[in-house]
Amino acid sequence: MSIFLDENSKVIYQGLTGSTGRYYGLLNREYGTNVVGGTHPKKAGENVEGIPIFANATEAREATGANVSCVFVPAPGVQSAVIEAAEAGIELVVVITEGVPAQDEAYFYNLLKRDFPNTRLLGPNCPGLISPGKANVGITAGHIAKPGGPVGIVSRSGTLTYQALYELQQKDIGVTTCVGIGGDPVPGTSFIDCLAAFEADPDTKAVMMIGEIGGSAEEEAAEFIKNNMTKPISSYVAGVTAPPGKKMGHAGAIVSGGKGTAAAKMEALTDAGVRVGTNPTEAGELMAEIVAGL
Amino acid sequence: MDLLEYQGKQFFATYGIPVSDGAATDNVDEAVAIADRVGYPVVVKAQVHVGGRGKAGGVKLANNADECREHASNILGLDIKGHIVKIIWIENASDIAEEYYASFTLDRSAKKHLGMLSAEGGVEIETVAEENPDAIAKIWIDPVDGLSEEVARAWVEAANLNPAANDGAVDILMKLYTAYVEGDADLCEINPLILKPTGEVHALDAKVSLDANAIYEHPEYAQYDATQPRDDREEAAHEKGLQYVGLEGSVGVIANGAGLAMSTVDVINQVGGKPANFLDIGGGANADVMAGALEVINNDPNVKAIFINIFGGITRGEEVANGIIEAMGRVQLDSPMIIRLDGTNADEGRAILQPHLSDMLMMEPTMLDAARKAVSLAQG
Numbered sequence: 091m092s093i094f095l096d097e098n099s100k101v102i103y104q105g106l107t108g109s110t111g112r113y114y115g116l117l118n119r120e121y122g123t124n125v126v127g128g129t130h131p132k133k134a135g136e137n138v139e140g141i142p143i144f145a146n147a148t149e150a151r152e153a154t155g156a157n158v159s160c161v162f163v164p165a166p167g168v169q170s171a172v173i174e175a176a177e178a179g180i181e182l183v184v185v186i187t188e189g190v191p192a193q194d195e196a197y198f199y200n201l202l203k204r205d206f207p208n209t210r211l212l213g214p215n216c217p218g219l220i221s222p223g224k225a226n227v228g229i230t231a232g233h234i235a236k237p238g239g240p241v242g243i244v245s246r247s248g249t250l251t252y253q254a255l256y257e258l259q260q261k262d263i264g265v266t267t268c269v270g271i272g273g274d275p276v277p278g279t280s281f282i283d284c285l286a287a288f289e290a291d292p293d294t295k296a297v298m299m300i301g302e303i304g305g306s307a308e309e310e311a312a313e314f315i316k317n318n319m320t321k322p323i324s325s326y327v328a329g330v331t332a333p334p335g336k337k338m339g340h341a342g343a344i345v346s347g348g349k350g351t352a353a354a355k356m357e358a359l360t361d362a363g364v365r366v367g368t369n370p371t372e373a374g375e376l377m378a379e380i381v382a383g384l
Numbered sequence: 385m386d387l388l389e390y391q392g393k394q395f396f397a398t399y400g401i402p403v404s405d406g407a408a409t410d411n412v413d414e415a416v417a418i419a420d421r422v423g424y425p426v427v428v429k430a431q432v433h434v435g436g437r438g439k440a441g442g443v444k445l446a447n448n449a450d451e452c453r454e455h456a457s458n459i460l461g462l463d464i465k466g467h468i469v470k471i472i473w474i475e476n477a478s479d480i481a482e483e484y485y486a487s488f489t490l491d492r493s494a495k496k497h498l499g500m501l502s503a504e505g506g507v508e509i510e511t512v513a514e515e516n517p518d519a520i521a522k523i524w525i526d527p528v529d530g531l532s533e534e535v536a537r538a539w540v541e542a543a544n545l546n547p548a549a550n551d552g553a554v555d556i557l558m559k560l561y562t563a564y565v566e567g568d569a570d571l572c573e574i575n576p577l578i579l580k581p582t583g584e585v586h587a588l589d590a591k592v593s594l595d596a597n598a599i600y601e602h603p604e605y606a607q608y609d610a611t612q613p614r615d616d617r618e619e620a621a622h623e624k625g626l627q628y629v630g631l632e633g634s635v636g637v638i639a640n641g642a643g644l645a646m647s648t649v650d651v652i653n654q655v656g657g658k659p660a661n662f663l664d665i666g667g668g669a670n671a672d673v674m675a676g677a678l679e680v681i682n683n684d685p686n687v688k689a690i691f692i693n694i695f696g697g698i699t700r701g702e703e704v705a706n707g708i709i710e711a712m713g714r715v716q717l718d719s720p721m722i723i724r725l726d727g728t729n730a731d732e733g734r735a736i737l738q739p740h741l742s743d744m745l746m747m748e749p750t751m752l753d754a755a756r757k758a759v760s761l762a763q764g
Contacts (some may be wrong), residue, residue, distance in 0.1 A: 192596035247643025328646040331653040
């Protein structure tokens with residue numbers, strides 16, 4: 091099994107007619123994702139390489155039974171795209187777009203939580219998710235992931251997500267689902283959401299978690315792990331040596347006032363029984379040890 | 385984007401928050417003219433992106449034009465913790481009865497806006513939080529609901545300000561919340577928020593950080609870009625649109641993706657070296673971007689070796705390799721380059737690099753190997 095996404099997921103792309111949306115939408119279809127449509131308010135009735143375009147998410151859902159949407163629209167349009175998808179009853183909305191204002195993120199996160207509790211938001215500013223061999227939604231390169239299991243991956247960083255997939259593939263270890271939650275201030279899906287889903291998934295036997303400096307998401311995850319996780323976990327936190335107050339290219343990656351340091355996060359995770367590597371390769375090796383001992 | 389105090393006050397003023405009458409300048413004559421206009425006594429305040437201005441002699445009271453001239457000429461050019469004062473703000477001095485603290489920011493953990501109000505202002509809020517946490521009245525605001533006047537009033541009452549300040553505080557906090565939300569700020573802080581002997585409530589300082597992602601909604605924010613604190617290297621990188629942070633070491637870093645770039649900086653430290661910078665060239669790695677990145681790093685005199693760490697995801701290894709070769713033709717490098725290329729089509733990419741290898745261009749199979757090589761070369 092996998093979490094959040096599988097071979098039965100029917101996916102639409104909001105922004106399929108734009109160059110980035112088209113590129114990745116078609117790559118996702120090539121991977122085997124069940125791509126059923128795209129949306130554009132003025133291009134209903136057209137198609138992108140045979141993928142029908144609908145006026146909005148509601149029409150797309152009614153015509154295709156879509157339950158997942160992947161959002162590639164530019165940042166100014168993300169808030170209305172997310173609300174449109176939620177109003178259409180889409181169960182999983184994956185926002186790849188980066189550069190969404192934090193005020194917008196805080197607004198639509200809370201709106202969905204209150205008015206659309208059945209819609210899960212992933213992102214913004216995330217690489218998406220892949221259940222290898224079943225479906226790939228977003229910008230992850232599908233061929234660096236080995237299908238099967240027993241490992242689930244959750245990561246706050248894009249390129250380190252790929253690095254983690256690749257490290258495991260090199261060691262011939264399969265992955266149930268790899269979720270990139272993104273590094274923005276208000277991520278729709280948290281580490282804890284993913285950890286809970288992996289804990290409940292019978293095919294996932296171990297979890298790899300990639301964190302970053304800034305915020306307190308890793309510390310909260312550590313608390314959750316201590317109280318709720320029975321499956322073994324390996325982890326890596328990027329930014330161990332980042333100087334305080336410097337913004338490292340991500341909205342999320344900043345250390346302020348001694349809070350959110352990698353050292354504090356690694357300590358919290360170690361205390362929770364997580365095996366923490368000091369670089370991505372080491373975290374991969376620790377996971378190989380965990381898998382060998384399963 | 386962090387605003388200077390005067391920019392923050394101008395930002396507040398557009399939302400109707402009362403601030404002192406004043407103006408900013410970069411020269412002494414104009415400082416005196418401003419002081420003459422707003423009326424003495426005035427306060428002359430250094431405009432720098434760093435705290436502790438007062439202790440460093442960057443904030444002075446002037447009772448007349450001579451004093452204003454003297455303070456202005458002393459403060460302009462002053463070095464405050466490495467920040468040279470280029471701009472000063474002159475404002476009419478305020479009579480202060482009491483000093484409070486007020487702010488709005490995002491609580492990332494609660495995923496709601498956090499408002500903080502304290503009767504103990506004028507000192508660092510971190511100190512208050514540590515020594516007397518009960519002195520800070522906090523509220524969490526759901527962005528969908530916003531802040532109602534009723535809630536703001538209850539919050540002000542909970543903060544135990546002088547009751548004479550309550551009406552004025554409610555009014556300012558409502559306006560401050562509007563400025564924070566509609567102005568797309570990450571932080572709006574007033575410290576101190578003062579009660580004057582006459583009963584008015586007033587913002588005596590302004591600390592504002594704006595969300596650079598929202599600049600499309602506020603084209604006027606482009607003006608703040610010019611006063612962001614950057615060293616020469618960071619300025620050059622900024623002009624090329626690169627995500628660059630200057631550090632103090634000797635190993636130049638180029639990586640694709642913020643996480644991988646941070647991880648590269650970590651690994652260099654772990655093997656005993658010191659990174660010269662953080663540089664994320666993003667998902668792609670074409671010749672233009674690579675050449676720009678190499679140029680910025682090559683111009684840093686501290687750099688003795690350059691570590692290029694690329695993981696091909698969607699971007700394929702051969703595209704990256706071709707980009708590096710083409711960029712090398714455009715930039716005359718002073719330091720050797722160590723490349724780690726992995727991921728999609730890494731073999732094809734390495735094959736392209738192979739014939740170009742020399743003592744100025746080396747390749748290592750893993751991140752750790754490449755870091756060790758770069759560090760040993762940098763340490764010569």
